[in-house]
Amino acid sequence: MRELSAVPDARADIASLRAAGWQGRCVRDIAPRPAKRPGRRCCRSRRPEEGTSMLILIGVRNGERFLGPQLDSLRTSGVASWTLWASDDGSSDGSLAMIQRFASTLEDGPCSVVTRHGPQQGFAANYLSMLADLPDVPGHVALADQDDIWLPKRLGRAVRMLNRLPSTVPAFVYGRRFDWGPKPGRMRPSRLPRGRACFANALVENVAFGNTLVLNGAAARIARQAAPLANGIYSHDWWLYQLLTGAGAISLMDREPSVLYRQHEGNAIGAQGSLADWTRRKIGVARGLYAERVQAQLNALQSCSAFLTPENQEILSLFISARQAPWPRRVREMRRAGIFRQSLDGTVGFWGAVLLGRI
Template sequence: MKTGLDHQQQVADVQVMPVAPASSAPVPVLILMGVYNGARHLAEQLESLAAQDHVNWRLLCSDDGSSDGSQQIIRSFAGQNRHPLELRQGPGQGFSRNFMQMIRNLEESPEYISFSDQDDIWLPHKLSRALTALSKVPATVPALYASRQWVWESDTQRKRLSARLQRPAGFRNALVENIATGNTIVLNPAAAGLVREAARLTGDVFAHDWWLYLLISGVGGRILFDEEPGLLYRQHGANVIGEGAGIRAQLRRKYAVMQGAFAQRVGGNLQAMQAVAPLLTPDTRSTLERFTAARQSHLPCRLWRFYQSGVYRQSRASRFGFWGGAALGRV
């Protein structure tokens, strides 16, 4: 295995855009959509894919055991749309395993890969902006594009922009926070080939998008973050992972941290990175080792080792929360 890219670096080569949309390049894109009982909103999402100004795409839907007519909606869309569409059976074990199975089964000739939820609405420029940005990266360098989104309460039609980056993206950030929301991610072919092979070495992860952010930054790839929102991120009661705001949502997150949920997710991510350690750069392997040692230490050594590892979160409030959790052994 490789021991990282030639351009090894601790923090990924981050570019925070805007990127001016260009005319759609003719490159093919494979869209991976995880589906489970999404009939209520699925048709709207599919129609937003059909309305993309980049028209050279095909869709792979992995249905995880729906019982609400989702498969019929997908088949109907396939019959009315000229884009190639394949419907597969998922593992029936949750959204993360569903996406990871699709990643492991990617074809041997990588192409651009986009990830889609079943209940959002893509804005027409979503794919074209991502491809314009990724086209500026050398073909041999793995690159991940992500963007802000409109956090959208469809019942009330209220929407707000998701947070902008306050600090650079990179592996030290990815160890404790995910800024690459899965429904915005697009990978270039070099990244697609890398993640396919890495997924075959990796067990279960909490969320495929957080794993992708860790992996691409960990190998010294490029993280491209677009300030322009690319979709309406629908919020509803059935969201597996949402963007809830307000006091109530914050209290739920803090309670989950105290119950050990965050520490469990971080621990799973560390196991996943250790499984692909030969792919990481020397710097990121060293950071991984220091961070792992910090989690296993007692106060006050634990806080000092976390500080030495250089990990960080984006916002001031989340940084305070991280250090509070670290002091209590909940990281």
């Protein structure tokens, strides 16, 4: 396999890997190896996460009320050095000043902050703009939200998982989080997916939460190449889950919750755990809101179809055809494409939407 630095385009990377016999695969879980204890006759070797180049992307808009704890939590992320790209999307509060004060506390150490201006076209477009501007040969890339708190060592675990794979193979870590609110004791871990992370699942739901995502350099390079093509998407992390699984990237799940996902009235997308949330979602499906979001993601995926494996290109084509077919054929083609959701209630809701033509 050729090294990424020798190939000018991510699509060429994918083509060269496939020519060598790699078809892409999904992995349910690769646990990080425990650190070895130093022996008496040798010194402790450097842990892999200590030498890793890490870029953290955070979109910011009027986040002053919550941003401080998130920034502070980066210090205990488990990697020795990182660079934070903070893209301010037109804040009218003190968010940018808070980020600059945080940057000044890092002084001349191994961590740094770069501030930039977002396109002011929504949170998804803000993250896409950062992905499109990644270096030609990026290192590991993590995503962060302005109102969360990272739990200690989360990046260190992700790096150890990714570093067990060849650097030329696209891979990403996703994981669980704690959904928590302002009331004391209101905290619950997100569900464990029942099935594997794959393209047939990614077409209809996102289980790779953006605030848990860490991409290796090969996966980040695919995202960099494809981001300028993904106009009008509903959700950047859902698109990343679709793009990377569609391109055959290896998906690694960190079963240990890594983020406190704050629930408040300003969430762009909430955890949706209450009965009221469930009811609102079903009403939205009936009104066609879910179908509109799926269509927005599909438009971007069709623009990025050159990055998908032949198998996943066929699944995408079947899914698009099924959405437009009369209901008996719609059901058959959805089943033929292998489309599924991870939870029982999600599965029931999905097939109900299929029957009603609201998918």
